[in-house]
Amino acid sequence: MKIAILGTRGIPNHYGGFEQFAEFFSVYLVDKGHEVYCYNSHNHKFQEKTFHGVNIIHQHDPEYKYGTFGQFIYDYNCIMDSRKRDFDIIIQLGYTSNSIWCFLLPKKPIIITNMDGLEWKRTKYSKPVQQFLKFAERLAAISSDYLVSDSIGIEKFLKEKYNKNSTYIAYGAYPFDSPNEEFLKEYNVEKENFNMIMARFEPENNLDMVLEGVAQSNDKTPILVIGKHETKYGEYLKNKFKSHDNIRFLGGIYNLEHLNNLRYFSKLYFHGHSVGGTNPSLLEAMASQALVIAHHNDFNKGILKENGIYFSNPPEVKNILESVKKIDNLQKVQNNYQAIIKDFNWEKINGQYLQLFEECYSRHKTRKQ
Structure with a gap:
């Protein structure tokens, strides 16, 4: 499969949880024989074209200049680029600044979105921003072909709020047993x-x-x-x-x-x-x-x-x-x-994501752009 990862600042991880997942999962997919592309901010510390076999696509990200608003421009740039790539699957990690561009997503790929947490509950956001995030959440929920929830609570919320089924796949971690003082x-x-x-x-x-x-x-x-x-x-x-x-x-x-x-x-x-x-x-x-x-x-x-x-x-x-x-x-x-x-080891989590991708791809083989 030809797979794209959108919604992160890029890999290798220099930011947070989704970037860490993108790094581990993309390399795992390559090891399994898939063609993988990960979108990176243009000013990401890693400027090479590939990372352990993962193709890196740098796109202009003006967040450094405009703050949060810059994320919307970056996601727009990534989505517009994805229209030229003939992907089979696009996985979006989160929805806060990309779901408003859902109408621009290419028609051929299967769109899978990890719905993250309940972003609109974050106290750092003003009431108008919280209202926007509720709107963005709804857009992501109704425009994606498949949803992933990383907790039972989110899975339940998506079903009750939008009557949308999602696949529960937790986050992962590697067991650490080689300490060095x-x-x-x-x-x-x-x-x-x-x-x-x-x-x-x-x-x-x-x-x-x-x-x-x-x-x-x-x-x-x-x-x-x-x-x-x-x-x-x-x-x-x-x-x-x-x-x-x-x-x-x-x-x-x-x-x-x-x-x-x-x-x-x-x-x-x-x-x-x-x-x-x-x-x-x-x-x-x-x-x-x-x-x-x-x-x-x-x-x-x-x-x-x-x-x-x-x-x-x-x-x-x-x-x-x-x-x-x-x-x-x-x-x-x-x-x-x-x-x-x-329950939470990366090998298992990565395998669950790949299984979901394979099942979705099998259902959509005849889908045309």
Whole structure:
């Protein structure tokens, strides 16, 4: 099959979850003998024409100049280019800035869309933007040939809201079992003597809640705050907690080996995400054998079940910091690790996507442009 991946900044990953998936899945498809194309921003760090056999198509992306509006132009450029390529399948990762161009999508390819989380629930968006995102979600739901949901909650929502069936395929992670303490020196921390939280700097990821609990706590264990913080919200948090020496803002880290070791050797790993489907960083923390302290919500509980420790406010974070030890919760850590091996491993996830593609392609073989 000739397959295109749209909706990301590109590969290799220098941004987030969909980019990580695009990187792993595209290479997997190539290994299975398919012809794969991934769209990249023109200013992506990787400027080669191929990546491990995946064809890279760079398109102009003015997000650096216009902010969020630039994403719409980038997606428009990608979709217009796709009309010239004679693809069999186009998979769109997310819908926030591409679904308004759905009428421009080529007619021949099968359009499969991963519907991401409930984007309109994100508190960073104003009411008008939230209304637009509801509209964009509806466009994606009704214009795609097939939908993918990465959590049971999203699958249920799409059925109830749009009466549309979707294929539930979770996100994935690679089990990590080769720790190396040497990497800790680079971050000036010691084995199981630091905590961490990793997230985009957005209100619904509850960084403020976690760090407020850290500030209130008598436990002065260093906490590494990982994520791109050169944002308005990031500046707010850095200023608010600047007097707390144990709160260390490290910025974004995209080296998986470093991240896996940091998670593995952490004392407590905080996961504050409260909106969306199966969150990639949560699965990667489980795969890295971290003890996960998660915000109490249905999305997180659906993955961790009884193997997470949950918080809903700063005092609960404070109490966890002062009372919870990883050594006392190794069974939870091991249960989560086994869940990755059994249910959330990349080989299985990639295989489920490929199976969906093959089934869709088989049904649509006679489809004409």
